[in-house]
Amino acid sequence: MRFLMKTDYYQDIRIFKYRSTFFWYVALIIGCLLLPKVVDEYLVSQFSFICIYAVAAVGLMLLTGFTGQISMGHAAFFAIGSYTSAILTSHGVPFLIALPASGLVAAIVGVIIGRPILHLTGLYLAIATMGAAFIIEEILVRWESLTNGNMGFLVDPPVIFGFNFDTEASFFYLSLLVLALTLLLAKNILRSPTGRAFIAIRDSEIAAEAMGIDLPNFKTQAFAISAFFTGIAGCLYAHKIMFINPESYTIVLSIELLAIVIIGGLGSLHGAVFGSMFFIFLPQLIIISKDYLPTFIQDQTGLQPALFGLLIVLVMLFEPMGIYGKWLKTKFYFEWFPLYKKDSFKREKKYQKAERH
Amino acid sequence: MAFFQAQDISISFGGVQALNRVNFTVNQGEIFSIIGPNGAGKTTIFNCINRFYDLTGGVFLLEGKSISHAKPHDIADLGIARTFQNIELFKNMTVLDNLILGRHRKRRSNIFTEMLFIKPVRLQEIRSREKAEEIIDFLDLEAHRDQLVVNLPYGVQKTVELGRALAMEPTLLLLDEPTSGLNMEESEDLAFWLSDMKEELGITVIMVEHNMRFVKQTTDRVLAIDFGQAIVEGETNEVLTNPDVMRAYLGEENVCNA
Ligand SMILES: Nc1ncnc2c1ncn2[C@@H]1O[C@H](COP(=O)(O)OP(=O)(O)OP(=O)(O)O)[C@@H](O)[C@H]1O
Ligand SMILES: [Mg+2]
Numbered sequence: 001m002r003f004l005m006k007t008d009y010y011q012d013i014r015i016f017k018y019r020s021t022f023f024w025y026v027a028l029i030i031g032c033l034l035l036p037k038v039v040d041e042y043l044v045s046q047f048s049f050i051c052i053y054a055v056a057a058v059g060l061m062l063l064t065g066f067t068g069q070i071s072m073g074h075a076a077f078f079a080i081g082s083y084t085s086a087i088l089t090s091h092g093v094p095f096l097i098a099l100p101a102s103g104l105v106a107a108i109v110g111v112i113i114g115r116p117i118l119h120l121t122g123l124y125l126a127i128a129t130m131g132a133a134f135i136i137e138e139i140l141v142r143w144e145s146l147t148n149g150n151m152g153f154l155v156d157p158p159v160i161f162g163f164n165f166d167t168e169a170s171f172f173y174l175s176l177l178v179l180a181l182t183l184l185l186a187k188n189i190l191r192s193p194t195g196r197a198f199i200a201i202r203d204s205e206i207a208a209e210a211m212g213i214d215l216p217n218f219k220t221q222a223f224a225i226s227a228f229f230t231g232i233a234g235c236l237y238a239h240k241i242m243f244i245n246p247e248s249y250t251i252v253l254s255i256e257l258l259a260i261v262i263i264g265g266l267g268s269l270h271g272a273v274f275g276s277m278f279f280i281f282l283p284q285l286i287i288i289s290k291d292y293l294p295t296f297i298q299d300q301t302g303l304q305p306a307l308f309g310l311l312i313v314l315v316m317l318f319e320p321m322g323i324y325g326k327w328l329k330t331k332f333y334f335e336w337f338p339l340y341k342k343d344s345f346k347r348e349k350k351y352q353k354a355e356r357h
Numbered sequence: 358m359a360f361f362q363a364q365d366i367s368i369s370f371g372g373v374q375a376l377n378r379v380n381f382t383v384n385q386g387e388i389f390s391i392i393g394p395n396g397a398g399k400t401t402i403f404n405c406i407n408r409f410y411d412l413t414g415g416v417f418l419l420e421g422k423s424i425s426h427a428k429p430h431d432i433a434d435l436g437i438a439r440t441f442q443n444i445e446l447f448k449n450m451t452v453l454d455n456l457i458l459g460r461h462r463k464r465r466s467n468i469f470t471e472m473l474f475i476k477p478v479r480l481q482e483i484r485s486r487e488k489a490e491e492i493i494d495f496l497d498l499e500a501h502r503d504q505l506v507v508n509l510p511y512g513v514q515k516t517v518e519l520g521r522a523l524a525m526e527p528t529l530l531l532l533d534e535p536t537s538g539l540n541m542e543e544s545e546d547l548a549f550w551l552s553d554m555k556e557e558l559g560i561t562v563i564m565v566e567h568n569m570r571f572v573k574q575t576t577d578r579v580l581a582i583d584f585g586q587a588i589v590e591g592e593t594n595e596v597l598t599n600p601d602v603m604r605a606y607l608g609e610e611n612v613c614n615a
Pocket of ligand 2: 399400401442
């Protein structure tokens with residue numbers, strides 16, 4: 001009897017609760033591995049960008065989606081990752097060391113930035129992180145001896161044990177591997193005490209404190225781990241586009257990352273990936289579908305950004321839980337097919353919100 | 358030595374003297390109630406114990422040692438758990454996860470070992486789950502185990518909050534209006550659990566409560582306060598029948614008429 005219960009707990013802490021889920025993930029990975037064989041080089045390169053953005057988005061998701069701390073400065077950590085790896089590899093440091101190092105440097109800067117401002121909440125924190133990012137952007141421009149300033153920096157493709165990842169396919173496999181590892185590490189954190197502490201802080205700071213969660217400490221950890229993954233993504237990005245300068249890392253990138261996690265669905269790792277796909281693919285889809293539209297629409301300038309903007313508005317209007325929310329509902333619909341009720345996902349509206357505790 | 362003591366505690370918010378030199382003593386293993394009209398300062402006492410607010414004067418002593426310099430998160434480590442007047446659960450988590458969060462102070466892992474989910478972390482997770490299941494059994498929460506807290510009725514949420522506090526394995530439990538919003542049946546259950554907690558787990562309980570019947574039924578000793586001042590402290594019956602207490606609750610005229 002006792003023994004039976006124990007095997008139950010093991011089931012509880014597994015990543016894949018059901019064998020079928022595991023099967024689907026294996027199928028997904030095989031599908032990804034076959035991708036470069038079936039689509040053209042340009043699309044493969046877009047898939048690499050999806051992976052890179054998804055790694056950064058996982059980082060931001062941990063901070064904003066799970067810990068509830070909004071950052072509008074993640075471009076800075078992305079930039080630090082890029083520059084760390086660019087500088088290290090240009091001095092002959094192997095990529096395999098430069099990759100974690102770029103995450104680490106970003107994490108350290110994350111702690112330095114996060115620590116003094118993490119008692120701020122909501123929009124105030126967002127603005128403070130934005131300010132910190134401006135400082136870092138400025139440093140990248142001014143510290144010319146290290147960064148080449150606005151002239152920019154040439155970066156080589158990654159080389160691991162003599163193997164050069166200079167084709168689109170090989171780079172895609174590398175990014176996919178990094179994304180898979182990132183997701184695994186993030187998932188492990190989330191199913192452990194630290195991850196639960198993050199979510200607790202998001203849902204109720206005072207209850208979290210009463211549980212013994214050290215708020216400054218855990219918020220700092222959230223900043224650090226978030227910056228770490230974003231830095232890793234920055235490193236991949238640098239080696240993908242092979243030329244970096246500070247202009248690639250402005251507030252626009254910070255906002256894009258924030259948009260990705262919100263569109264994808266705050267509070268889910270799936271959301272980070274879905275959001276990145278939406279963000280990279282949609283503009284492509286718009287370009288492709290343009291050919292099928294009537295000519296007078298085709299000829300409109302600025303059509304693509306406008307359509308993209310419109311789609312973002314529509315997602316926010318009709319699916320505030322993001323793409324992941326939609327995904328859950330669709331899955332639920334099929335699993336419960338004849339029994340599906342439209343209100344299954346409706347939350348009760350609660351009007352009482354206490355200010356005192 | 359007294360288990361828990363408040364000595365001359367005072368605090369004011371701007372012009373409001375929310376607590377004014379209040380004293381009380383709680384013995385090991387007893388259920389102690391704090392009563393008083395709305396705005397008397399009852400919740401403020403809890404918030405000061407939790408170190409959410411700094412006392413302007415006086416100290417709290419736990420087993421003779423002052424806790425007034427601890428950080429808010431250290432209070433849990435001292436074995437003090439609490440529930441809130443307006444339920445402060447982690448709303449977007451399941452009941453089980455809320456209970457497991459109560460285990461936070463028992464954690465021996467850090468973010469690095471957790472990232473790799475190595476064996477000690479796995480074992481720790483399993484132990485947390487065993488403990489959570491015990492509490493689910495104790496409080497009859499099986500039916501709600503994997504539900505999100507937001508979707509639960511009020512009474513069940515209150516029970517989950519109690520469960521989360523119990524998961525911390527506290528020696529001192531602070532309950533802020535545990536019966537408010539509960540129906541008769543749920544209050545009966547709560548009274549039953551309270552006596553179990555006292556007899557079997559040896560937990561000392563301080564609760565703030567408006568329901569006098571419930572206080573009479575469950576409590577060993579009572580402190581009555583009004584406008585931040587202690588009126589009287591003593592045996593339950595003694596305090597509940599004290600004319601000053603009745604006056605504070607009912608107003609001057611009503612006592613004369615009664
Ligand atoms: N954070 C705060 N800032 C300002 N005033 C406060 C604060 N917290 C409490 N007070 C004031 O202190 C007094 C006591 O409040 P408290 O919440 O302790 O009352 P209570 O006895 O718990 O009442 P109730 O039965 O309504 O819960 C009230 O006058 C309240 O307005
Ligand atoms: Mg109160």
